[in-house]
Amino acid sequence: MELAAFRTALDQWLDEHGDALAPDRPQDTLDEHMAQLAKVKRLTFDAGFMRFGWSERVGGLGGSPLLRAYLGEALTTRDLVEPGIYSMTETLAPTMVDYAAPALAAEMVPRLLRGDETWxxxxxxxxxxxxxxxxxxxxxxxxxxxxxxxxxxxxxxxxxxxxxxxxxxxxxxxxxxxxxxxxxxxxxxxxxxxxxxxxxxxxxxxxxxxxxxxxxxxxxxxxxxxQGWSVAMDLLPHERSTALWHKAAFLQRRLQDLLDTVAEEALDPVQVGETVQLLAAFRARSRATQHQLAAGERLGPETSVDKVLAAGAEQAVFDLVEAGLAVEVLLGDGSSASRWRSEYLFSRAATIYGGTSEIQRNIIARRLLDLGDDR
Ligand SMILES: Cc1cc2nc3c(=O)[nH]c(=O)nc-3n(C[C@H](O)[C@H](O)[C@H](O)COP(=O)(O)OP(=O)(O)OC[C@H]3O[C@@H](n4cnc5c(N)ncnc54)[C@H](O)[C@@H]3O)c2cc1C
Missing domain, CATH: 2.40.110.10 (Butyryl-CoA Dehydrogenase, subunit A, domain 2)
Structure with a gap:
């Protein structure tokens, strides 16, 4: 299926099945996020959407990885899944497809896609x-x-x-x-x-x-x-490609939520402008990576640029949240305050998870710019 047709079909299906897909309870704990993730994966797999973009060899329905990018974007934008836990599939399944014995990959990958298992x-x-x-x-x-x-x-x-x-x-x-x-x-x-x-x-x-x-x-x-080092070097760029596209959709959504929540004068326009600019740069870069993946190109050290931009954008968005909602973020009660606070605090780890920003800059310097030893 082509991307445009997939988008139309998926958006329509999501509109029609909004009630079934919505969380059954407030998403305050990791257990609740995990239960919601399993439900959404099962429903989207059984409807076929979760299988697009994956090879028929592992129970997929074929098509471009761009379809996977859009599925995660749509689910994240509608707040149906938390992107970090959703995108573990994007990090781990490609490694199974490429490196596991074919029968093992065919047996296991559908379980991950359908949410029957967590890896x-x-x-x-x-x-x-x-x-x-x-x-x-x-x-x-x-x-x-x-x-x-x-x-x-x-x-x-x-x-x-x-x-x-x-x-x-x-x-x-x-x-x-x-x-x-x-x-x-x-x-x-x-x-x-x-x-x-x-x-x-x-x-x-x-x-x-x-x-x-x-x-x-x-x-x-x-x-x-x-050969484990090569496996790792192939896996890590996947952690910095489609998974980050989903993160970008989440950040865009939270930025919009913030702008919808606080009065305009509560925010510094320069900080807003800089945040929008960082997020746009990250999305543009990640978009190019999605097309690189769709063209069948092997991802490599250039995805470290995506990771540095992602970390900067995540922290900028939540710095803005902290500036605009300080009391609610730091001290508030209730589900909304607890969600903002939790996401704000987690954003502090953005320069660490998936490889620290210092290490990404080392990779960029050594392997992309040929500066110093390639260690
Ligand atoms: C939310 C989260 C989820 C994670 N999930 C997983 C997971 O599922 N699986 C998994 O295996 N790991 C996971 N990690 C671990 C993550 O990959 C590591 O934390 C990260 O690679 C950094 O390693 P470290 O914590 O040992 O820090 P260290 O390597 O000890 O680094 C400490 C500091 O020194 C800096 N530093 C180290 N070496 C250099 C250098 N050569 N040049 C310049 N600066 C340097 C680092 O940038 C950092 O600031 C996760 C981490 C987080 C925060």
């Missing part, structure tokens, strides 16, 4: 967030698979997840990028302990995950043994 991304460890290549969670090869021991941290949604795209060390640290392997682990295996971490913004968005002699079967290899 998480086990990359960061205590001491190795930015310096991912130094990760220490170890996997030892045995006849039936790998035995994994170690710890991950900041693993978003691990407490809800049935599966984990997991990076482990299977070779010596000295071999750096060569000693890493990517696995697709079942979270319900014996030996896995998940501890949610409380956060300032109120939702236990991420967790510590401990692996104690956990067996991951042979068929759960993503790519080849020792």
């Amino acid at each position: 998480c991304q086990g990359f960061s460890e205590p001491g190795t967030g930015s310096n991912l290549a130094a990760l220490a969670c170890r996997a030892v090869r045995e006849d039936s698979g790998w035995r994994v021991t170690g710890q991950k941290v900041w693993t978003s949604l691990a407490q809800y997840a049935q599966r984990c795209v997991l990076l482990v060390r299977t070779g010596p640290v000295e071999s750096a990028h060569g000693g890493i392997t990517a696995l697709f682990a079942d979270m319900e295996r014996p030996g896995i302990t998940v501890r949610p971490i409380d956060t300032l913004h109120g939702g236990p968005e991420f967790c510590e995950v401990f692996f104690d002699d956990v067996v991951v079967p042979t068929g759960r290899l993503l790519g080849q043994e020792g």
Whole structure:
């Protein structure tokens, strides 16, 4: 299906099914957001819309990834899903399509698309967030698979997840990028302990995950043994492409909500102008990335530009929220105040999640501008 026809059909369907798609209860907790996400994914999958833009090999209906970009934009703009948790699919499913054994991808991806399952991304460890290549969670090869021991941290949604795209060390640290392997682990295996971490913004968005002699079967290899660094380098740009387009739609919506809520004179026009400009620049850049993806081009380090712009725009929008709604954001009661406060506080993490802004600037300098060592 072409984008224009998809948009028309989807918008009409969303208009007609607004009541069924709307949250059953106020969205005050992460549990409530997760329940709403599962419902919306199930309804959009069963109606076919969630399957467009994904390959028939994994239960999709084919078509351009632009269809996925528009679906997430429409759901986010209508406040039907929270974009951060919705877009985990955009980060993790392409890796399964590209690197899992075809039968495994065909079995698993539809479960994620339909919201029957949640997956998480086990990359960061205590001491190795930015310096991912130094990760220490170890996997030892045995006849039936790998035995994994170690710890991950900041693993978003691990407490809800049935599966984990997991990076482990299977070779010596000295071999750096060569000693890493990517696995697709079942979270319900014996030996896995998940501890949610409380956060300032109120939702236990991420967790510590401990692996104690956990067996991951042979068929759960993503790519080849020792190729995990390439898998990660292909996954991370996806975290900075369609997922960020959805974030942009969310920011546009919140900016509009703010402008609809506060009196014009309560805002500094220069700050409003700068925020609109930052958001427009981010959207323009992300739009180009969506078309790059749709053209079948491989995404790479240039998506670090998208991430830097996204972080700047997210913080600018919520700085404006803080300026316009200070008392409500910082001290107010009730669902609306709590939502603004939570989103404002979460925006402070925008320069950290998905790779920090400093690290993105290093990538831009070294890999795009050829300045200094490519480390
Ligand atoms: C909301 C949220 C969700 C997340 N979800 C996940 C997830 O699902 N899965 C997952 O694996 N991880 C996740 N993370 C972790 C995230 O990827 C890391 O926090 C991030 O990569 C930074 O790593 P770190 O926290 O170890 O900080 P560090 O790497 O210790 O960095 C600390 C500071 O030093 C700076 N710094 C470090 N090295 C350099 C350098 N070489 N040059 C310049 N400055 C440098 C950093 O920019 C940062 O300001 C999440 C994080 C957040 C905030």
